[in-house]
Amino acid sequence: MTDLIEHETTATFREAGDAIVAARVAFAEWARTPAAERAAALKAAAARLRERIDELAELNHRETGKLLDEAKGGIEAGAGTLEQYAELGPAHRGRSLQGSWGATDLMVPEPRGVVVALTPWNDPVAVACGLLGAALATGNTVVHKPSERCPGVGALLTEIVAEQLPEGVLRCVSGDGRVGAQLAAHPDVDVVAHVGSTATGRSIAAAAATTGAKVLLENGGNDALIVDSDVDPRWAAEQAALGAFANAGQICVSVERIYVPRAIADEFLDALVEQAGKRPHEIPMPRLVDERMRDEVHAQVTEAVDDGARLLAGGEPGEGSFYPATVLADCAPTMRILREETFGPVAPVRVVEDFDQALREACDDRYGLAATVLTNSMEHAQRAWRELPVGTVKVNAVFGGAPGGAAQPHGASGEGFGYGPELLDELTRMKVVHMEPAPRR
Template sequence: MIQFGGGYCSSVTVLENRELTVLDPRTDEVVGRVPIATPERCDEAVASARRAASDWARTPAAERGAALHAAAAAVREAADELAALNSRETGKPVEDARGGVDAGIGTLVQYAELGPVHRGRSLHGAWDAADLMVPEPRGVVAVLTPWNDPVAVAAGLIGAAVVTGNTVVHKPSERCPQTGRRFAELVAAALPPGVLEIVDGDGAVGARLASAPVDVVAHVGSSATGRAITEACARTGARPLLENGGNDPLIVDAGVDPGWAAAQAALGAFANAGQICVSVERIFVHAAEADAFIEALVGEARQWADRIGPLVDRAHREHVHGHVQGALDAGAHALTGGAIPGGPGAFYPPTVLIGCVPAMAVMSEETFGPVAPVRVVRDFPTALQEASADRYGLAATVLTSDMEHAQRAWRELPVGTVKVNNVFGGAPGGASQPRGDSGSGFGFGPELLDEMTAVKVVHLAPAPRPT
């Protein structure tokens, strides 16, 4: 995820009189104003969550799961409202926004079911004793969520935290504060007071929460912010849980159908205008398939141009175009797109670049826009080598009909998730564990329950009888 200015959350918006002003990225019209939480409000939210933590931790797991089921039902009732809010604030097409809401509902239900059966282990010790490893809630979790999929991401982090007995202070992204707050309010209404506190604000609010006396800071966003959070947690002793930027490669091997490969690449690069955590950021194509693949990819890009939404705001568009212009200045060529269109909003066309080299920012940094930079390589080992030479480690996709190449790819690519022959494939309940500058800790899946708990080892032995 992209962030500007080095703060804890990206700046969308105009900040006036300590107020977030949110603009529609299609029309530049004002769609909302949200007051920024004061430092005192942030501190009180943390204190309130701390006061509620003990009772919530003692609440039976089945009751916590039932509360999360009730929250999922409330979100389901408000799904159209949330999708419309999200679309107005971020420009995401309504049907895509509704898909994110539905994913969030499914995640809440998943954790409502998994939480009560989350279990520890028993150990084999002495015959007359018992040794247990018991998961316990960590305490107060600060949850800082992004704008590109605000409901689904928040549902995962908040759901896993509260169902395991933690309390939460949630700050939604300032790029979609109304969507984030409305979702959190629906969840909070199903929980006791203080279990889920909500604060709105900019990077300063996120920074205060990350430095507050909390036990976990869970953040989905930029790598720069993740590093700052890690530093803050080193001072406070909180546990950082981070899914940060990515620069995901896609490898097109020799022998695959170039039209199918181009459709996969276009889906990965252009869906949600390229604003997905695991969007395709750089493409390596075997020389044997390059001409046919590139021709097909240009055709795909032109079809996507008719249905792609805007970028989240003009500041982000400037970032995306800066990467593209830098590549063009360094010798790349745009076969389609590559220019800022006229008119209102923050639109940017699907762009296919050829002649790209690793030193270009469009290949070495996260662009997070509808840009498909293509690099032609002589063979599969070269594609693996160049795809692996990156400081990020979120995900990668490999398109190949060679089983040996598929096995080698998932073994060698230094990322948390490798997808073979399906750019957005994955089983329900799957988790991810990013590497390098892409973060640390599991996100989603049953493993996220482990991240939200600490294990206590208990040895129970009988006292000796009085003599």
């Protein structure tokens, strides 16, 4: 069996190398393709995604446990993102500079070359379409490696998009982290874009330091939710439950730690326990992606209880990889449940004296993806978005945002813009051109 595994791994390594070679060969022609033609290909791919939405959603459900309706929502979002980049790509422009009258000075964006996109399992179509769409719209070629937890979804998505493109412009390579490491360290790769764990992101950054490839990282998060004393505690509990339990907590910007003032803590906790009890019977909640993830989540919960946290709801693994909506009270800042990303349906609550303490403790974290504040105070909202060291701050809504928005992770959560119009800038490099006439003979 070991020999068979090693043989399959070696074959995959060859496929990865072949995909990069093909992408390098295809790059010159794809970069010269008019932006409008590249945009038309992306629009056609978006249409095909919508035509095959049921097939993709069912496959996503089987591989990761994602609820069918939510899987369809992710596919629809992915198709919309391809269309967004189809519109933004041709409008992506450089600048002309004011020099001498007889000269022309330009700053022109050019594609970087071969992009490796390493995409996650928790929203595999929506996230991948952002990276693929922006890279292809700007004239790059792409090698896509989806998570080994959803290889079928990643392969089918890549196939659907690649059908609209010339040979070699987009390829999929399946495999585990060893294959991803090979792709990230390949000397012919110009950009590595990764959405996943912080540990993997750091390995990618180290590999890219030896090759010169640009790195885009959206990695782990430990998103705080600050509840102010002037809000309705039951409404706040609904927001906390949505942020902590949606998709079983398997969202990059899930609520990972909650700070609530003592004045409303009892009412908030009662309401949060009530919200946990509604899942999955009244409010659907999926299983975790696999039993390994379930065990990791349960280990953090067990450790917190051993360290003095009170278990108010959940906390016992269910059938298969299901883990119940879990509420923990009396959490202390030193507990791992408050210091590290859990990525499961767990709501750890830290009771504080006031908003000042909540904001101070929320800021004390090595991650910097996102955070939320629930408040009726304009002063507190202003302080929160100014002081929280994260890429995205949400006021009075744990999820949401306008189309076309972007985010730039801070700290251990990564670097670079991972979506939005700014991603087009990340995936191009600027060339400065100065032209003036030669003297006549």
